[in-house]
Amino acid sequence: MAGEGNELPVPMPFMFTCDGCWxxxxxxxxxxxxxxxxxxxxINVARHxxxxHPDEVPEPHGDDCPLCPKYAKLPEPAxxxxxHRARDLFLPEGVARLL
Structure with a gap:
């Protein structure tokens, strides 16, 4: 993940108050x-x-995400x-949407 534009973003505030998150x-x-x-x-951060924190998981991505429609079609995608969506909370977008 090294390189310009791939630095980890500042985590969301709720992540600072959760021992598991930090x-x-x-x-x-x-x-x-x-x-x-x-x-x-x-994977561990996203799964946690x-x-x-299911209420903190962002809504599905828009049309610009090639993976969301695939996840939506899975029998039990939740x-x-x-x-996949939680990765937006702690990774740069370009990295977050790789999985």
Whole structure:
């Protein structure tokens, strides 16, 4: 994720008041700072948000997201689709919408 425009954004306020969020964000930030693979850390943060903070998960993306329509067609898309949308809360858009 190194490179211009791919810096981690400032997390949403609710993430600062949740021990689970900030611990997972610290692990993610360390991997990003080390320019190491951070796929598992991204999944862990997204899964935590979708599970523990479902009211904070953003609404489905608009027509500019090629993945939302695919998630909407899955038989039980709620968990994975929520994780996909939650990535917008802690990753740059270009990275968030890769999964």
């Amino acid at each position: 611990q997972l964000l610290v692990l993610l930030a360390r991997k990003v700072a080390a320019d190491a693979g951070c796929f598992a850390e991204q 948000i979708a599970t523990e 968990d994975r689709w929520a994780e």
